[in-house]
Amino acid sequence: xxxxxxxxxxxxxxxxxxxxxxxxxxxxxxxxxxxxxxxxxxxxxxxxxxxxxxxxxxxxxxxxxxxxxxxxxxxxxxxxxxxxxxxxxxxxxxxxxxxxxxxxxxxxxxxxxxxxxxxxxxxxxxxxxxxxxxxxxxxxxxxxxxxxxxxxxxxxxxxxxxxxxxxxxxxxxxxx
Numbered sequence: 481x482x483x484x485x486x487x488x489x490x491x492x493x494x495x496x497x498x499x500x501x502x503x504x505x506x507x508x509x510x511x512x513x514x515x516x517x518x519x520x521x522x523x524x525x526x527x528x529x530x531x532x533x534x535x536x537x538x539x540x541x542x543x544x545x546x547x548x549x550x551x552x553x554x555x556x557x558x559x560x561x562x563x564x565x566x567x568x569x570x571x572x573x574x575x576x577x578x579x580x581x582x583x584x585x586x587x588x589x590x591x592x593x594x595x596x597x598x599x600x601x602x603x604x605x606x607x608x609x610x611x612x613x614x615x616x617x618x619x620x621x622x623x624x625x626x627x628x629x630x631x632x633x634x635x636x637x638x639x640x641x642x643x644x645x646x647x648x649x650x651x652x653x654x655x656x
Contacts, residue, residue, distance in 0.1 A: 481601050483618030489523045490614050497635060509612040510552055511590045518613055521583050524607055528579055530623040536599040536607070538575045544594035545570070552592040559593025570594070578621050582607070586615070586626045 496505030511517045528534070543558040557566070563584055564571045579583070582599050589596055589609035599607040606618040 483603060483606050484623050485620070486616055487527065488614055488616055489520060489521075489589075492613075494514045495519060503612075504508050511613065517590055518566065520613075521586060524586055524615065524617055525579065525583060527617045527619060527623060528582075528605060528607075531601070531605045531619045531621055533601045533605045534579045535576050536579065536601050537597040538571065538585075538606070539573060540575060541571050541575075541597040543596075543597070552555050555593045557597040559588035559591060560595050563588075582584075590626065592613075 491506055492507055494504045497502055498504050534639070543560070558568075560568060560571060563581055570577075575584075577599075585595070585597060585599065586607060586609060588594075590613060596609070604620045606616075608616045608618075610616060
């Protein structure tokens with residue numbers, strides 16, 4: 481069962497959304513590789529600590545092949561150099577990593593360097609980096625965390641690549 485509470489962490493100003501919730505502002509979708517990126521990582525770290533999580537499992541890992549769909553060019557080693565050996569031993573489904581390594585994996589995904597995965601701690605905690613700098617954090621505990629970067633409860637389908645859940649306890653009959 482997926483975590484019962486999900487937060488969407490975003491750098492986008494909620495005032496720049498239309499009536500359907502679509503972002504209409506001028507903010508760049510690429511990582512700034514600076515204070516905004518650091519705020520994303522700080523938020524994920526704070527949620528993990530609040531959930532009592534210090535290790536996560538890699539789920540559905542992938543690396544860019546001949547075709548790369550990110551807005552930024554893929555980099556040699558898929559951004560994983562220094563985190564895993566060149567043969568990517570340790571970067572596989574079910575591999576357990578420390579929170580520090582998980583945060584570096586999130587940085588790689590925010591920078592669209594060529595690697596992607598979900599990160600989970602059983603049914604208690606999950607992190608997913610979606611398109612356009614949206615990060616989804618799921619937890620079995622309700623928690624809030626406010627900083628300049630927006631962290632809002634997210635209802636409905638989180639993204640095509642991840643769990644479908646709600647920001648309130650999930651019911652067996654919840655749509656999405």
